[in-house]
Amino acid sequence: MKITVYNEFNIHHKSGKILEAYPNGIHGSLKKLFEKNGHEIRTYTLETINDITLDVLKDTDVLVWWGHMNHNDVKDEVVDMIVNQVNLGMGFIALHSSHLSKPLKRLLGTPCTLQWREMDENERLWVVNPTHPIAKGLPSYIDIPHDEMYGEPFAIPTPDELVFIGWFKGGNVFRSGCCYNRGYGKVFYFQPGHETNPVYEIPEIKKILLNAIEWAKPTTRLEYLDCPNATNPLEKI
């Protein structure tokens, strides 16, 4: 598969706790994971995302997105291309703080607001749809030692399939793994992954990410979706 990974990777990611958690950036960790599993990877960061071309998106099976503070720095033209390509078949996986990313909000039609808390608290991810391809090979729950809390109410459309519910030590719950169909494409929102906690290095989380790109890969990739005039009726009118 051809996977394109976007990681914001702004100035704050290049030092301190975030650099410690992800010495090569979140995109570096994801690149390594996906490459190890035989996929072809392109990576983008804030500095390059607005230069992404339609050709690259057309050549992408699944786009994986991690953004946070710079959502508004992604240009609307890029977002339009992404939303369009998803509807034509490209998979889209939005990670953690990408709940507020422009592409996800545009695909879901809702503000995707939630409540949050940064106290490095324990999250326990429960599988509520054990036969779903994204849950393949997982135990009934996964312990994430430290993560940011994201709590309900989460302003999203009812997921077409709900895969995970997150339990947080501090007393909150969250719909942490949500699947949507949009046109010919599949969309997965996955909540874990605060930038100061190396969540994407946890083996079971890696498995989820690999399952997710497998699930999200296109079955059909269209060139366009139009509104044809079906001039000749199939039956006499």
Added chain:
Amino acid sequence: MKITVYNEFNIHHKSGKILEAYPNGIHGSLKKLFEKNGHEIRTYTLETINDITLDVLKDTDVLVWWGHMNHNDVKDEVVDMIVNQVNLGMGFIALHSSHLSKPLKRLLGTPCTLQWREMDENERLWVVNPTHPIAKGLPSYIDIPHDEMYGEPFAIPTPDELVFIGWFKGGNVFRSGCCYNRGYGKVFYFQPGHETNPVYEIPEIKKILLNAIEWAKPTTRLEYLDCPNATNPLEKI
């Protein structure tokens, strides 16, 4: 209820067959229907829609939208306000060719493409969810003598509730009545209503429109949806 009706009402609506079908415009017919049933109505057309204010939208329980050839003449700022108000509780009903309207596409996240045919053919609207509030008091099907055909595949997300399926004489079917929840608001797409056929004057269709605004009215109307920092955990961490 306070209902705001938008009808494109461009130059083509002011003469010939369309004027014959709707002597006072589609908005005129809807205004009369809703007023008769005790609602307060504001109407907008292409000439005025870009002047609609946030205050008007905040004071609107349900926005009913009929557009066709001038979707792109509605400004993005207006669309942003509408999408936002729906998520805060305002109902939104998109009629017929409004499947391609900017607000509907933004709320659903899909291109809403379909196939179509203008041959004044007979449509039969079947109720597939007889206990749904929008189907209240209806017979098991409604005959629409002449309407434009809209046919599957219809590029929409799976409706939260599917109320009607349309049968067309020329051999097509369509998911003609689709309900969605978006944030605190409700969205209903209703397919019948080609501008040259006075479909909205059919008694059973009037009943559907009245049921739909009743169903779509806000239960809660928020001022804003934000992402609060839940600093104090509910449990010891």
Added chain:
Amino acid sequence: MKITVYNEFNIHHKSGKILEAYPNGIHGSLKKLFEKNGHEIRTYTLETINDITLDVLKDTDVLVWWGHMNHNDVKDEVVDMIVNQVNLGMGFIALHSSHLSKPLKRLLGTPCTLQWREMDENERLWVVNPTHPIAKGLPSYIDIPHDEMYGEPFAIPTPDELVFIGWFKGGNVFRSGCCYNRGYGKVFYFQPGHETNPVYEIPEIKKILLNAIEWAKPTTRLEYLDCPNATNPLEKI
């Protein structure tokens, strides 16, 4: 409304901790609550449930069910009548350990298994569908000081609407409020309510129960659902 309440009320309910929690039985508490709100109540217990008649069920708007150890003592003929009446429009609310009751399992088609723990632990019930009629007037969460833990995986069909997710102190989550449509009837499963904890005396829980019967009341009540031979086609074949 005419509400019929079934509470198993077996020998264990008539002494000790259960009697302390519910001096008049769970059915006594529910009867009081519903009567206070203007509804007409009939109550049944294990000793009488197998004598319930079709006439009583036909005269019931919503049947509220609390069972636990004696699920198998309810006769299949009674269960058949209940399932049938739900499909003809009667509301059905299954409380707590009624997840394994015959009527619920028959209506859902799944074994409704889960994991459980009796340690009087704290449950926090989060509203994940704030505009749902059953959540009307509720805060964003409700604290239940002591209840039995019911945990995922919960072997149910994906709810048509998910209203509550429960957080448990001991580390589990649960889909605690699940809505289903079955034929012309509505079904609500609500998890809280262990017999030794007077959960149904908590004001917010009472509000949920009142909202639930309101939501579940029939819009249409049929005499029967059959398979008619539509001999005369609507169109020439």
Added chain:
Amino acid sequence: MKITVYNEFNIHHKSGKILEAYPNGIHGSLKKLFEKNGHEIRTYTLETINDITLDVLKDTDVLVWWGHMNHNDVKDEVVDMIVNQVNLGMGFIALHSSHLSKPLKRLLGTPCTLQWREMDENERLWVVNPTHPIAKGLPSYIDIPHDEMYGEPFAIPTPDELVFIGWFKGGNVFRSGCCYNRGYGKVFYFQPGHETNPVYEIPEIKKILLNAIEWAKPTTRLEYLDCPNATNPLEKI
């Protein structure tokens, strides 16, 4: 895959029009189709179905069911085993008049009533979910020259996924391909296939059947589903 096919094959199937349509019985046609595609097939008819053993069901990946006039001659013990095995992972495909079969009604919890007409009318099957695995490789619609009409209202739960909508020459529509998840198993109801019309010999219909068994095959096959007492909490209470 190991496929078990049940075809009622009562006395009426052994002469006249039905024998003409299916010289080896519907089960004969399905056996041939599935065997040709590398699957291992067992077949049952009315005379043998009540002798089916738990071992056979446990050794079955997908059970394909065609019944009509003798639904009540299938013993409840057999139905119990089937419903149980579906929840443990076995796929179940109910064809045509099996909408009223005991296993389907038990899995869905509804009476599955509909309206019908035997006039050998033309059905056109529209794909409304083109990325669904069951629609893989299909054109946008399939013409079935002659079939029994099955029309809405169809008393089923809202499908987890709706794949096909049927258009009938006589003026009706039908949700003709409906997917459900039940426990660890998948259920597909497929409407075409009146016994006097050799519908299952149409190439595109064969493709659908092959896609359907592929989709319905177990991902996990459990021995049992129970309600464990999770005595040791994961967190301090």
